[in-house]
Amino acid sequence: MSNPKKITHEKPGKFEESRFEKIHSLTFDSAKNGSKLVAKEIVDSINSKKNKPFILGLATGSSPIGVYKHLVEYYKKGKVSFKNVITFNLDEYYQINKSHPQSYFTFMQNHLFSHIDIPSGNINIPNGNIKADEVLVNCKKYEEKINTLGGIDFQLLGIGRTAHIGFNEPGSNKNSVTRLIVLDPITREDASSDFNGVNMVPEKAITMGISTIMKSRRIVLLAWGHKKSKIVAKTIEGPISSNAPATFLQNHDNISIILDKEASDDLTKNKTPWVVKECKWNDHLRKKAIIWLSNKTKKPLLKLTLRDYNENGLATLVAEQGNLHDLNIWIFNEIQKTITGWPGGKPDHDDTYRPERAKPAKKRIIIFSPHPDDDVISMGGTFVRLIEQGHEVHVAYQTSGNIAVSNDEALKFIEVMYGIDKKDSLYNEIKKQILLKKDGEPESKNVMHLKSLIRKSECIGASKFLNLPQKNLHFLNLPFYETGFIKKNDPSEKDYNITTELIKKIKPHQIYAAGDLADPHGTHRICLDIIFKSIESIKNEKFMDNCWLWLYRGAWQEWNIEDIEMAIPMSPSQVIQKRNAILFHQSQKDKVMFQGNDKREFWLRAEERNKKTAKKYNKLGMAEYEAIEAFKRYYF
Numbered sequence: 001m002s003n004p005k006k007i008t009h010e011k012p013g014k015f016e017e018s019r020f021e022k023i024h025s026l027t028f029d030s031a032k033n034g035s036k037l038v039a040k041e042i043v044d045s046i047n048s049k050k051n052k053p054f055i056l057g058l059a060t061g062s063s064p065i066g067v068y069k070h071l072v073e074y075y076k077k078g079k080v081s082f083k084n085v086i087t088f089n090l091d092e093y094y095q096i097n098k099s100h101p102q103s104y105f106t107f108m109q110n111h112l113f114s115h116i117d118i119p120s121g122n123i124n125i126p127n128g129n130i131k132a133d134e135v136l137v138n139c140k141k142y143e144e145k146i147n148t149l150g151g152i153d154f155q156l157l158g159i160g161r162t163a164h165i166g167f168n169e170p171g172s173n174k175n176s177v178t179r180l181i182v183l184d185p186i187t188r189e190d191a192s193s194d195f196n197g198v199n200m201v202p203e204k205a206i207t208m209g210i211s212t213i214m215k216s217r218r219i220v221l222l223a224w225g226h227k228k229s230k231i232v233a234k235t236i237e238g239p240i241s242s243n244a245p246a247t248f249l250q251n252h253d254n255i256s257i258i259l260d261k262e263a264s265d266d267l268t269k270n271k272t273p274w275v276v277k278e279c280k281w282n283d284h285l286r287k288k289a290i291i292w293l294s295n296k297t298k299k300p301l302l303k304l305t306l307r308d309y310n311e312n313g314l315a316t317l318v319a320e321q322g323n324l325h326d327l328n329i330w331i332f333n334e335i336q337k338t339i340t341g342w343p344g345g346k347p348d349h350d351d352t353y354r355p356e357r358a359k360p361a362k363k364r365i366i367i368f369s370p371h372p373d374d375d376v377i378s379m380g381g382t383f384v385r386l387i388e389q390g391h392e393v394h395v396a397y398q399t400s401g402n403i404a405v406s407n408d409e410a411l412k413f414i415e416v417m418y419g420i421d422k423k424d425s426l427y428n429e430i431k432k433q434i435l436l437k438k439d440g441e442p443e444s445k446n447v448m449h450l451k452s453l454i455r456k457s458e459c460i461g462a463s464k465f466l467n468l469p470q471k472n473l474h475f476l477n478l479p480f481y482e483t484g485f486i487k488k489n490d491p492s493e494k495d496y497n498i499t500t501e502l503i504k505k506i507k508p509h510q511i512y513a514a515g516d517l518a519d520p521h522g523t524h525r526i527c528l529d530i531i532f533k534s535i536e537s538i539k540n541e542k543f544m545d546n547c548w549l550w551l552y553r554g555a556w557q558e559w560n561i562e563d564i565e566m567a568i569p570m571s572p573s574q575v576i577q578k579r580n581a582i583l584f585h586q587s588q589k590d591k592v593m594f595q596g597n598d599k600r601e602f603w604l605r606a607e608e609r610n611k612k613t614a615k616k617y618n619k620l621g622m623a624e625y626e627a628i629e630a631f632k633r634y635y636f
């Protein structure tokens, strides 16, 4: 992907491939590169005003952080001054004190204002700490102040999963102005990690309205990551509706949406490119298109006809291949050969068309598990096979997972502890620390330790059940996780070193890691990045020539069928064995602390997902399995 040098606003749908798009969008290879260019546009716009006031609308949340970082850099290099910039923030939580660590006031100070030369009188953020009867008047004044200054020159936006812009949740009217609103449950869920639990997230907020935003002369909306891809596609291609307030932006004539690759995945031009343009076919795209065709026509691969291809815009595929029969057989074999009961390779068998190497027959393997239960939730069936087939399996639990143990669960364990050793002092101390901790305070070291031990004991129980010796379990307790809050630190050298040392010690032939980028709290993502970076630092070592990295997906999503390179089928009894291994993680059962929007328990989620993958394979014409675990190889 080549990144543009400048963000120029184009008419949406100008090119054939974007004909479904009603808002101009640009996709960058990374959020970092996109943010840099947006910051550059802001700096150029400020400078072009030549000492006249520049009215800048600002957003908070994770999306604009990179832009603010680059603005600060531009300022420090003397490329821009903010003396004549007047800012208006989109929103603020209600009721919240300015000094609250999660107020948008604090956010803006931390990420931008305290690092630049903006006069404090030029900063406007809705006041979230006013009485109910003052709200209306305050909102009116906010709106009037923007209008009196001539309106917003440049408005930066993020987008929520509910398609909110600012905090204009579904139901917001296109004529809405600055006002008090009630936050959608999904938005509160998304903010729960910042507030250390969903119950701590304010229920209301003050936000600029849709019409306030739409009056801006230039709008740039940022969206990063897979989590945003569906809502981005809906915003850019869907019908305008107050159920998805961001779609009102389709009526703005100077807006650009800036995306990274993951956030743009669900746009028609990326999801089904053959629908919008002539494609340059490669094997992966061919696979993707034919699987799509099979789903659409509800026919297994070997029953697809010439008419099916023709009527669905895939005639060129057959023409290029020369013959329908060969094409159908090719795709059938491609999918068929991903299926194997031998995740560590089948000894003494030709491995030309198998996902894994036959040699060495006994492999050393590390399964990296971001939280203490991802190993069994995501690949419990494969895990058992690897052990049963005689490989030397190690599990590395990357984080302690302590934050996800509830206080009730922890209290239960100290009662047991007290029952055994009858020592008052530690019992009373821990009990006090649990019961007296105020919202927003970090967890004490003792309680963190206790909660880590609870999860560790669950891992030991599960692995014993699967016949894996305890000496093969490695509890890495990566330091980035140990903050005592939901919010984690950035990974540091310590995290990389711990990981690298383990890989160097075991010299694995296979590494399994969670490639689950949609984890709501980002821990899976950080854990994967740590593995990538650690591998990068030792990839020239001899043993790494024989090391393959397989990615599994966590509880939240599955690979697309065209991406799966190894599919491990499970029988009904293996499904039950996996379920029982997951159930060893008692602290994660029933009232789970960080469940996300999916209310099913983890074992059920995993089971239904594995069954769904098996069904999808079956519908394509593969054998009928009870369940399938899926993996994608990562080439380093």
Ligand code: F6R
Binding pocket: 058, 059, 060, 061, 062, 063, 064, 090, 091, 157, 158, 159, 160, 161, 164, 165, 166, 167
């Ligand atoms: C914040 C705001 C919201 C966020 C949106 C996305 O000022 O107005 O609309 O932009 O909730 O949040 P992130 O960027 O954290 O995904």
